[in-house]
Amino acid sequence: MTRDEVLAFCLAKPGAWQDMPWEGDVVVKVGPKIFAFFGDAGPAATIGVKCGPNRDVADEWLARYPDDASVMAYIGRSGWNTLRIGGAIPDDELIEAVDASYAAVVAKLPKRDRPPT
Template sequence: MAVMDVTTLQAYCLAKPGAWADNPWDHEHPVIKVGPGERGKIFAFLGAAKVGLKCGPSRDVADEWLLRYPDDATVTGYIGRSGWNDLAWGGEIPDEEILEAVDESYATVVAKLPKKIRPHGWAG
């Protein structure tokens, strides 16, 4: 895998079963959703130098990222209380851990989708 950047991360996210890009707020970078159309749920908020991910089922679990990487992990605005963090690349967080966090965010979001709309091929 190439050095982490938004293009590389977007391609990694979109390779997941049922993943698709959406831009509901007309930002520079899309959000990545899983699930069909209007029922799709966001699992990654892409930014120029960071990604917002569901980092645990609760704020307590997500807080472990903040303790391990205080300079590169922050609580995501508005939805942080639900276990979402922004993880910056190019700093202390190894690229492999960011990819693992993407995998976890995806799996957590897919597991909450109704079974009939979960994508085929996800490893749940």
């Protein structure tokens, strides 16, 4: 998958919308909360997603893909990882990671901010 394909997948989620809260940084939100951070658009394209409820669970990604997964700066302690797009991580696992991140963020939203199901 390409960065644009992953971004399009994220934006197809119910209630998802694109934002640029910091210059040059693209994020995808559901309601007021981010569920995907997009890094560089070049050959080292990445996506930041919530990979588990805590660091221990998210570390499984680091063990399986040491060259293509890393702890996200600042919020990594809460289970967020940066995953390289187009690397060793299979496309279906990237999609599963996006789905899981979206579901985790939606589950914590107040009912008024949740998209219709």
